[in-house]
Amino acid sequence: MREIALHILDIAENGIAAGADTISILVNEARKDNLLKLEIKDNGRGIPSNIFKNVTDPFSTTRTTRRVGMGLSLLKAAALRCDGSFDIESEPGKGTKVSAGFRFDHIDRAPLGNMADSVMVLIAGHPDIDFIYTHIIDENDFVLDTSEIKKELEDIPITDSSIMLHLSELIKNALKDIELKGKMS
Amino acid sequence: MAKLSIQDLKKIKENAAKGISLRQEQGRIKVTVHMGTCGIAAGAREVMSTLVEEIAQADRQDIQVVASSCMGMCSSEPNVTVQVEAEEPIIYQKMTANKMRQVFKRHILLGEVQTDFALAKM
Numbered sequence: 001m002r003e004i005a006l007h008i009l010d011i012a013e014n015g016i017a018a019g020a021d022t023i024s025i026l027v028n029e030a031r032k033d034n035l036l037k038l039e040i041k042d043n044g045r046g047i048p049s050n051i052f053k054n055v056t057d058p059f060s061t062t063r064t065t066r067r068v069g070m071g072l073s074l075l076k077a078a079a080l081r082c083d084g085s086f087d088i089e090s091e092p093g094k095g096t097k098v099s100a101g102f103r104f105d106h107i108d109r110a111p112l113g114n115m116a117d118s119v120m121v122l123i124a125g126h127p128d129i130d131f132i133y134t135h136i137i138d139e140n141d142f143v144l145d146t147s148e149i150k151k152e153l154e155d156i157p158i159t160d161s162s163i164m165l166h167l168s169e170l171i172k173n174a175l176k177d178i179e180l181k182g183k184m185s
Numbered sequence: 186m187a188k189l190s191i192q193d194l195k196k197i198k199e200n201a202a203k204g205i206s207l208r209q210e211q212g213r214i215k216v217t218v219h220m221g222t223c224g225i226a227a228g229a230r231e232v233m234s235t236l237v238e239e240i241a242q243a244d245r246q247d248i249q250v251v252a253s254s255c256m257g258m259c260s261s262e263p264n265v266t267v268q269v270e271a272e273e274p275i276i277y278q279k280m281t282a283n284k285m286r287q288v289f290k291r292h293i294l295l296g297e298v299q300t301d302f303a304l305a306k307m
Binding site: 001006009013070071074117120122124125126148149152153159161162164167168 | 193194195196197198218220221222223225226230231233234237238240241244245246248249250251252253254
């Protein structure tokens with residue numbers, strides 16, 4: 001994966017495939033602590049314990065189209081090679097939480113990349129699922145909760161292409177804002 | 186916590202209001218972007234965001250975009266399936282932003298299947 005934002009998109013898709021109706025995405029750029037932390041949480045059906053023990057093994061998968069499953073193993077490898085950490089917790093029936101940490105200035109750390117597009121594509125492809133996206137840069141943060149947006153939009157579908165583009169622009173600007181705020185303080 | 190302001194939401198709503206009358210025919214055309222790990226690593230996100238841009242530019246509300254999982258053809262990702270009404274779905278392979286634009290303008294808007302990029306008919 002060329003961007004960490006693509007890992008996030010991938011792991012979020014796993015949650016959706018597990019039947020979740022809400023996905024929480026947290027990106028925490030603790031630049032002062034030289035850390036980049038991710039957390040992707042879903043309320044899907046969780047991972048059965050017999051599968052869980054091999055969940056980051058690329059040759060273990062529940063998919064039926066092929067015998068390899070790369071998503072979690074790729075993220076784990078990416079985090080660990082950046083002096084980082086990886087953790088997955090899952091409770092059958094309740095959901096799954098995937099966390100990963102990267103040393104922020106590690107030379108092998110992929111750029112965070114285009115989070116606005118990753119989030120936009122998730123919303124566009126899954127109109128019935130709610131996404132709560134929180135992005136922290138040091139002490140400033142930004143939250144986007146699609147359930148609030150849907151309420152405000154009433155009968156207009158959130159997937160309307162003009163709304164999608166607007167949302168993507170909004171996220172880009174919000175991220176610029178919180179980055180700037182940090183630099184000025 | 187910085188949240189979306191009411192103003193932002195109002196703006197979003199205003200932006201959408203213009204298309205309401207056209208929305209009855211929603212879902213006449215369905216475009217599926219396959220978003221497995223393989224598709225995402227190969228560039229499916231750019232393909233999908235290009236598709237959303239093209240739909241907004243063409244101001245069409247009858248085109249439904251769907252993300253689905255990998256269909257087992259990882260080596261030909263990013264794959265996109267286009268289904269126009271009752272016609273047979275066409276799967277496109279090795280898509281890029283530019284190929285997506287061409288498929289949108291030719292196949293989706295004009296009905297000309299782009300056989301050069303097609304993988305199969307379903």
